[in-house]
Amino acid sequence: MTYSAPVADLALSLSAAGHDALRERFFPELDASTVAAVLDAAAVFVDEQVAPLNRSGDRQGARLTSDGVVLADGFAAAYQAFVAGGWNSLAAPEAHGGQGLTRGLASALSEMLAGANLSFSLCPMLTAGAIEALSLLGNERQKTLVLPKLVSGEWTGAMCLTEPQAGTDLAALTCRAEPDGPGGYRLTGQKIFITFGDHDATDNICHMVLARLPDAPAGVRGISLFLASKHLIGADGSLGERNSFSVVSLEHKLGIHGSPTCVMAYDGCAAELVGEPHKGLAAMFVMMNAARLQVGVQGVGVAEAARQLALGYARDRRQGATVLGSGDGPIFDHPDVRRNLMLITAKTRAARGICLMTAVLADLAEQAEGEEAAQAAARQMLLVPIAKAWSTDVGVEAASLGLQVHGGMGFIEETGAAQLYRDARITPIYEGTNGVQAIDLIGRKLRLDEGAAMRALIAEMAQADAPGLAEGLSALSAATEWALAHPGADALAGATAYLQLAGDVIGGWALAREAQLAGSEDCATLARFYNGQVLSGAAGLAAKVMQGAGDLTAWSGD
Template identity: 65%
Template structure:
C-alpha cells in the first residue's frame, strides 16, 4: 500500500489554526506560496523515499551485533537524503543553521514523515527535542559546537530518562555523575528504552542524560541533565575517540521494528552539564514537551496511513450485495461508517496538533507580551490533549483499519496489522496517556484558577452560535453546544475536587476535552470552506455532522462519568478483582 501526503487537509488545518495570519505577522519573508511549496516537496520526499522502506523496516528491523546497531535496510541512506534536503532544520534558529520556519510547518512535515515511516521518523523527531533543550539551556560551548550539528542533522539526539527501576517515577533515577576534576563529569549507569540510542545513520549521537551527583538531594530535586556524545568532541568541534558508553542490546518489540530501542550502558562516559545542577528535570521537560507534541502528531500520522490503506482495500474488496452500490465493501453502510469516523477523527486530531504548534509559535513571536502569555497558556493546556487524545485516535483508527480488512487485516501480509502494532506504543511513551491526563487535571486545568479553560469554552461557544446560523451545520452547533456545556460542568467539578476523586476522573476528562475540542475544530473547518462548491469542501460539513452524531452526542454521559469519583475504584482490592 502506497502513501499519499494529505496536502489539502494539512493546508486546511493550518488555516483553521491561524497559520496564515502568523506568517503575515511574524515571518515577513515567508508567504503562503512558500508554505505550499515546502509541504509539497516534503510530501513528495515522504511518498517516494520513506514510504517504500516502511514494510522492510518492519520485517527486517534494526540489528544489534558486536556492540553496535545497524539501521534497518535503506534507513541510513534515507536519513542522509532527509537531512541533505533540509527537513531536519525547518524551525530551528538561523543562528545555529536552521531555516527559522514555523513550528506548525515542522509538525506538518513530520506528520508526513511519521505516516510514511514511523520507525524512521523517531530519529529526527528526538533530535528536534534535543535542539530545543540545548538552544534554551545549553552552554556556549554546546551551542557553538554541538547545536549546529544537531540542526543540520549531521549528528542525532536522544533522550535518556528511563531505568529498569525508574519508569515514569524519575525520582528513582540512580545513574550517577561524578566530577572528573577537569570541569566535566563521568556517567555511570544503565538507561533503557532509548529510541535510536545507537545506529549507523549519522557520525555522532548526542545523548541527553538524567543523572545525579553523589551528594545530590534525594528525589527529583537532585537530578541534573548531562550531555554525553557517542564520540568525543574537541574544542574545535572535531570528532575524537569513542566515549565510554555503548548499547547493551536492542529490545524485541511489538512494533516500530525499524527503530532501534536500546539499553544504553554508561561506563564512565565523559559528559558535560546542561543548565543548572539539580535542575535537570525542568531542563529535560523542554525536550519532553517537544516530544509529546511530536508523539501526538505520530498518532495522527499512523491513523492517516491506516485509513488510506483501509479506504483503498474497501474499494477493491468484494463481499456480498452492497446497499449503496459499487463493487467493493465501501458500499456497505457499516464499512462506510467506520471509514467516515476514521477520517473525521484524523481531521480533528490533526487540527488539535497543528493548532498547538501555532500556539507555540505565537508564544514566542506574538506582537505583545500579553498575547504571548495567552498563547503560552493555551499551548500548555493543549499539549497533554494533543499527545494523549491524538495517540488514542491513532490506536483506534488503526484498529478500525484492521476491522475494515476483516480477516485479511489479521494477516501480516496485508500490512494493516503493522499500523496497529506501530500505533500501540504512542499512548505509552513520552509520558503515558494516564500521566497526560493527570497533568491536564492536576496542573493545566488549574492555571489562572481555571481561566484558561474558561476562555477556550467561551471561544467554542462563539463557534456554536456561528454553526447554528449556518445552513446545514445547525445540528453540529446543537451537539457542540451540549458538548461544551458538558465540558464546563465537568471542569467545574474537577476544579472543586482534588486527590483520588479527581485523579480517578482524569482520563475520562481528557477524553471529553479532546472530543469536544475536536468537534469544535471540525465545525470551524466546515465554516471555513462553506462557500466551496466542490465535493471536498462539501464533505467537511458531512464529516462534522457524523462526528457530532457519533462523538459529541456522547459528551454529556462522559461528563457524568468524570464526576463519579474514586470510591468504587478504591473499594475494589486486588484480591477482590482477582477472585
C-alpha cells in the same frame, strides 16, 4: 502498503489552526506560495524515499552487531537524503543554522514522516528535543560546537531518561555523575528504552542523560541533565575517540521494528552539564513537551495511513450485497464499513487540528508580547497533554478500525494493516503514558490560574457557528467546574474521561472551523457525522468525570 502525504488536508488544517495569521504577522517571508511549495516538496520526499522503507524496515528491523547498531536496509541513506534536503532544520533557530520556519510547518512534515514510516520518524523527533533543550539551556560551547550539528542533522540526539527501576517515577533513578576535575563529569549507570540510542546513519549521537551528582538532594530535585556524545568532541568541534558507553541489547518489540530501542550502559563516560546542577527535571520537560506534541502528531500520521489503506481496500473489495450503492458494489457501500471509514477520517482530521493548533500557539507564545504571549502559552500548555494523548488514542483506534475494515485480511501481515496497529500501540505509552497526560491535564494544567485557560477556551469555542458543538461544550463546562471544585483523588479518578471529553470537544471545534473555511459539502458532512457519533457521548463522559473515587477506594481487587 501505500501512503500518499495528505497535502491538501494538511494545508486546510494549518489555515484553520491560525497558521496564516501567524505567518503574516511574524514570518512575513513565509507567504502562501512558499508554504505550498514546502508541503509539496516534503510530500515528494516522504512518498518516494521514506514510505517505501516502511514494510521492509518492519520485516528486517534494526540489528546489533559487534560494531554497534545497524539500521534496516535503506534507512541510513534515506536519513542522509533527509538531511541533505534541509528537512531536519526546518523550524530550528536561524542563529544556530536553522531555517527559522514555523512549528506548524515542522509538525506537518512530522505527520508525513510518521504516516509514511513511524520508525524512521522517531530519529528526527528525538533530535528536535535535544535542539530545544540546548537552545534554551546550553552553554556557549554547546551552542557553538554541538547545536549546529544537531540542527543540520549531521549528528542526532537521544533522550536518556528511563532506568529499569525508574520509568515514570524519575525520583528513583540512580545513574551517577561524578566530577572529573577539569570541569567535566563521568557518568555511570544504565538506561533502557533509548530510541535511536545507537545507529549507523550519522557519525555522532548526542545523548541527553538524566543523572545525579554526589551532593544531589533526594527525589526529583536532585536530578541534573548531562550531554554525553558517542565520540568525544574537541575544542574545534572535531570528533575524537569513542566515549565509554555502549549498547547492551536491543529490545524485542511489538512494533516499530525499524527503530532501534536500546539498553545503554554508561561506564564512566565523559559528559558535560546542561543547564544548572539539580535542575534537570525542568530541562527534561523542555525536551519532553516538544516530544509530546510530536508524539501526538505521530498518532495523526498513523491514523492517516490507516485511513488511506482501509479506504483503498474498501473501494476495491467486493463482498455481499450492498445497500448504499448499486447492490453489487464494493464493501465501501456497506453502511457499517462506511461508518467506520467516516469515523477514522473525522477523528484523524480532528486530531490533526488539535496538534496543529498547539504548534501554532507555541510559535505565537514565542513571537508575540505581553498578555497575548502569556495567553498563547497558557493555552498551549493546556493543549499539549490533550494533543499527545487524544491523538495517539485516535491513532490506535484508527489502526484498529482500519484492520476491521479489512476483515480477516487485516489480520494477515501482508496487507500492512496489522503493522500499523502494532506500530501505533506504542504511541499512547511513550513520552509519558496517556494516563499520565490525563493526570497532568486535570491535576495541573487545568488548575493553573484557577482554570482560566480552559474557561477561556470554552468561551471561545461557544462563539463558533457550530450548533452541534453545544452539547459537548455544556458537558465539558460542567465537568471542568466539577473537577476544579474536587481536587485530589476524586478528580484524578475521572482524569482519563476528562481528557477524552476535552479532546472530543476541541476536535469537534477544529472540524467545524475547517468546514467553515473549506465551504465544501464533504467537510460539512464529516463535521455533522462527528457531532452525532462522537459529541453525542459527551454527557456520558462528563458523568464519568464526576463519579469520583468512591468505588475505586472501596474495591479491593478481588
